[in-house]
Amino acid sequence: MEKLRSEIRAAFEKEQAAHPPITSLRQNVVAAVTARPRRAPNYQWMALAAALVLGILVVVGLMSTRFARHAIAPAHTQPTATASASPTAAPAVDYGPPPAGVPLVYVQDSKNAAWLIGFDWTGKARGTVKMPAPLDTSRIGQAPDGSVFGISPNGKGGYTEFMDTQGNRIPMDPSLSDWPVNASLIWADDGQHLCGIWFAPRGWALITRLPAKSPTSVPVAIDPDGAIVRSGVIGVSMAGCSIQNDRAILTRSAGVDDHLWVVRISDGKILSHRTYAANQLSNFVASPDGALIVENSAKSVGQIAPAAPSTIIRRASDMSVVLTLDASIGVLGFNSDNSVALVYTTPWAAQVQTHMALIEVQTGKVLWRYEGSQELAAFMAQPNGKDFAVMLKGTADSGMHPSISVVLVRSDGSTTTVPGNYVRL
């Protein structure tokens, strides 16, 4: 029985690990729920009360026409009460408008939920974006260079509106109403475009678009016989999108055989397609330029059941092996020239410390190692640079807005810790 328990637990664990809850689930749900009325109003009583009041008014009105003189009085306009927000947050530091053209890493000011602080890649605060209202950080994402912010209606990855660094809403192209703006999108390597894969009525389509602009769509034949759609378990997503190299990396992980496609963005042509046995890998990772792909072994996320014996970095062009890593290691991402990769060396799971390392892709040499007691909350690769921003949180901090610290990890292994604690986007 114990053996079966372990096997069942492992099977469920794998399923659950593939789709962990969003980090701010508790905060979002509690806030959304408690904002609603506790009970639906009783309209029957309301209707009855309204009818009663109306009846009384009619009777009084009729009586007044008989027993009272009409009073003629000037109408007085009552001043309209205007709701004004009462600031409760402690004063936050205003770093002024962010400089144009400087890539910034944004975090939410822990003292003012409507403000985002932008740090440059030396760790210096360079600007404050003042949004019109406090933000739910699970619903906002920055472009890699921080020039634009996407707002998701439900925190699920699709952006339905965009804000600039002045906190102004970017007008949406009217033709966008014809497109799946809610489709899950990722930022392309140019930091300008968004890319996504969508099942259009006539088949799969690769979408690229600029924020708030109408998308370009090309058909992509990843499912020529309709088997994926018929299977009912779609699981197709985009792991990487390089406008500069005209290449997208599509993957499918759906509990059956895993798939990886390298696709030309301009015409949707499939350049290569590779299949993998089910349940061997945890996920695929692609470099920003689409040149490298990673097959992360399922063992890297703690799967007990048999998994791929190694985590492998390959060239997307010919699928040749660049580096083979122990199966317990998982690759998080690459810097922009693919010289180094950020990896986790213990399973990246909620409320467990995450050990990490920065390794040279060509040699596997470890340049930096983190073996502290904190948990990885998020990371970013420097656009057109070589460094990473690593955001750490306490493992015991399961609050709605966990406090994070930001560490800049350079490709030579040196680090800079940004002073202060913030809330991640």
Add this chain to the structure above:
Amino acid sequence: MRRTETGELSFDALIGPHLDAGYRTALAILQNPDEAHDAVQESAFKAWRKLHQLREGSPARPWFLAIVANHCRSERRTRWFSVIRMPEMERVDPEIQTENIDIDRALATLPREDRLALFLYFYLDLPMEEVGAVLGVSPGGAKTRVYRAAKKLRPGLEMD
């Protein structure tokens, strides 16, 4: 904290710790993270409205997970896309259910309620009393259901 005074803070204290388990239960049933997130939010709203039905001293976890499970069952019955996303998978021939069978595939073939029973007992580690409360059966009934579901995975299994 009295439940009659439940506001955001007390709701968070009472139900908040179980939202993660609620999401995981919804994911186990719906097998779609987006739908699971929606389900846990809708279930939390139902819990918010029905909070007065939770008796003083009763554990909140099985009560909330039962709401989640019921909501997911309802969703699967009514939403058209569940038909597209989650078709019934092929049944595995009992003849090949041996010790060496791939547990993932075997779990995928189990009826939904059997799978839920295993999930609650083996993954969430709920005691039988709470498994029963979520499934709407007695603790004895829950034990039988878990045992029968486990036996479908391992025909020769003897319950501890």
